[in-house]
Amino acid sequence: xxxxxxxxxxxxxxxxxxxxxxxxxxxxxxxxxxxxxxxxxxxxxxxxxxxxxxxxxxxxxxxxxxxxxxxxxxxxxxxxxxxxxxxxxxxxxxxxxxxxxxxxxxxxxxx
Numbered sequence: 878x879x880x881x882x883x884x885x886x887x888x889x890x891x892x893x894x895x896x897x898x899x900x901x902x903x904x905x906x907x908x909x910x911x912x913x914x915x916x917x918x919x920x921x922x923x924x925x926x927x928x929x930x931x932x933x934x935x936x937x938x939x940x941x942x943x944x945x946x947x948x949x950x951x952x953x954x955x956x957x958x959x960x961x962x963x964x965x966x967x968x969x970x971x972x973x974x975x976x977x978x979x980x981x982x983x984x985x986x987x988x
Contacts, residue, residue, distance in 0.1 A: 880923045887958055889952050910956035929956070 888909070891971045892902045916923050931952075938948050 880913065883923065884913065884958070891957075904950070905954045905957075911951065912955050912958070926959075953965060970971045 888902060888906055891897045891905060892899075897905075906918055912926075912934075913923060916930070919930055919933075921927075921930060935948055935952070938951070939945075941952075
């Protein structure tokens, strides 16, 4: 799945499954477009963005005059994308590509 497809599916997820307001979905869309643009400018795929990238982009937004509250709202949208839904989508895609079964964890007997 390409990166724009992940973003589109996430926005559909928050609109339909989480039932967020239309304005919230619109703001998430703008925030994720900003994330995508920053990643493209840095030459980094969305799937490989690191903390250092995020810190740099936050510093640039702060230097550009964006308020702390505005930055916090943008980061909230980015965090939801990365920690929630997209992480699950990526892990499902990776599991489909791997051959072989996942090993079950071994449990030591209880005493």
